[in-house]
Amino acid sequence: MSDRAPRSRMLERPTRARSSVPARKTRTAAPPAEANPIDTRYLRTLMGYNARRVALVAIEQFVQDMAVYPFKPVDFSVMCVIVDNPGVTSRQLCAALNILPPNLVGLIQSLEQRGLIERRPHPQDGRATGLHATAQGAQRMMEARRTADAVEDRLASRLSPRDRQKLLELLQAVYD
Amino acid sequence: MSDRAPRSRMLERPTRARSSVPARKTRTAAPPAEANPIDTRYLRTLMGYNARRVALVAIEQFVQDMAVYPFKPVDFSVMCVIVDNPGVTSRQLCAALNILPPNLVGLIQSLEQRGLIERRPHPQDGRATGLHATAQGAQRMMEARRTADAVEDRLASRLSPRDRQKLLELLQAVYD
DNA sequence: TATTGTTATACTCTATAACTATA
DNA sequence: TATAGTTATAGAGTATAACAATA
Numbered sequence: 001m002s003d004r005a006p007r008s009r010m011l012e013r014p015t016r017a018r019s020s021v022p023a024r025k026t027r028t029a030a031p032p033a034e035a036n037p038i039d040t041r042y043l044r045t046l047m048g049y050n051a052r053r054v055a056l057v058a059i060e061q062f063v064q065d066m067a068v069y070p071f072k073p074v075d076f077s078v079m080c081v082i083v084d085n086p087g088v089t090s091r092q093l094c095a096a097l098n099i100l101p102p103n104l105v106g107l108i109q110s111l112e113q114r115g116l117i118e119r120r121p122h123p124q125d126g127r128a129t130g131l132h133a134t135a136q137g138a139q140r141m142m143e144a145r146r147t148a149d150a151v152e153d154r155l156a157s158r159l160s161p162r163d164r165q166k167l168l169e170l171l172q173a174v175y176d
Numbered sequence: 177m178s179d180r181a182p183r184s185r186m187l188e189r190p191t192r193a194r195s196s197v198p199a200r201k202t203r204t205a206a207p208p209a210e211a212n213p214i215d216t217r218y219l220r221t222l223m224g225y226n227a228r229r230v231a232l233v234a235i236e237q238f239v240q241d242m243a244v245y246p247f248k249p250v251d252f253s254v255m256c257v258i259v260d261n262p263g264v265t266s267r268q269l270c271a272a273l274n275i276l277p278p279n280l281v282g283l284i285q286s287l288e289q290r291g292l293i294e295r296r297p298h299p300q301d302g303r304a305t306g307l308h309a310t311a312q313g314a315q316r317m318m319e320a321r322r323t324a325d326a327v328e329d330r331l332a333s334r335l336s337p338r339d340r341q342k343l344l345e346l347l348q349a350v351y352d
Numbered sequence: 353t354a355t356t357g358t359t360a361t362a363c364t365c366t367a368t369a370a371c372t373a374t375a
Numbered sequence: 376t377a378t379a380g381t382t383a384t385a386g387a388g389t390a391t392a393a394c395a396a397t398a
Binding site: 038039040041042043044045046047048049050051052053054055057058059062073077080081084085088092093095096145148151152155156158159163166167168170171172173174175 | 214215216217218219220221222223224225226227228229230231233234235238249253256257260261264268269271272321324327328331332334335339342343344346347348349350351
């Protein structure tokens with residue numbers, strides 16, 4: 001079409017470094033312009049922009065807190081599905097998380113080599129392989145979920161319990 | 177740390193193909209399990225998971241509708257900031273959209289070559305360059321914003337006007 | 353013939369180091 | 376010395392085509 005080949009993506013990442021930043025040095029008085037007087041009001045009316053910023057903040061927090069476990073975000077989501085659906089096939093995993101099959105292969109191999117999952121022949125379909133969490137994998141995931149829950153609590157710290165639930169419902173209403 | 181080098185990302189993409197798919201082949205009767213009986217209830221309690229799915233659906237729709245314009249999502253957001261902030265510098269753009277400077281260079285060059293923006297010397301700082309939308313660029317953006325607004329309307333079609341506004345507020349409360 | 357899992361591979365996106373020219 | 380813009384490049388994420396084994 002144009003010049004450089006496009007595809008997906010959008011809006012870039014938020015202003016990061018949320019923890020190490022003064023957060024509001026305009027607190028004294030003066031005009032609210034100084035660090036970032038840039039007008040982004042239009043972008044802020046777009047769901048995609050706002051959703052992406054939340055996703056990126058969430059992932060940033062998740063990666064920080066989950067660093068002690070052997071789980072990247074994508075590992076975590078894959079493990080979640082395997083733990084909750086013993087014997088799930090690679091194909092089902094791909095459909096549920098919308099991972100392309102070639103890109104799942106390495107993830108599964110890595111989890112298996114780390115002793116977190118097992119691959120057993122599928123009882124009905126000789127082509128397929130059933131994925132099962134090992135005892136160690138299941139245990140690690142129990143701990144990891146507690147960490148993920150803690151990240152969630154922190155992310156939602158400015159939301160009332162009612163608004164927090166409402167946010168999940170509204171997001172799901174958009175993509176379901 | 178482990179084996180394959182990690183970094184960011186999360187949860188993979190949604191079930192895509194929302195438009196071209198039968199959407200419900202269980203329409204006849206039968207149990208609601210068949211295409212995807214996979215349990216993802218836990219992941220659905222996580223804001224990052226839900227936010228990412230919304231962002232990806234939004235981007236997919238955006239890319240579809242915006243294909244007639246020369247704007248990728250990232251081009252669009254960059255142009256938005258330039259149009260609303262004439263003379264903005266690359267550095268400010270990077271801060272506002274959290275793009276790393278080396279990754280902005282190509283975007284700016286492409287927009288300039290397409291006649292959508294101009295680079296003028298900065299009045300105060302000889303190191304910096306002020307970015308300005310050309311008449312053509314501004315015109316294209318006016319049209320593109322209407323398209324973006326139409327995408328928003330479609331995305332929010334299952335939300336009441338009040339809930340739609342509420343969703344933006346809740347998302348911003350998380351990352352602001 | 354269609355599907356599962358896989359390999360190989362290309363393309364895109366993101367990140368780091370280092371250079372230049374101005375401040 | 377520090378900052379704006381840039382170059383080159385590495386690393387991670389995403390995508391398509393094609394193959395063997397099984398249905």
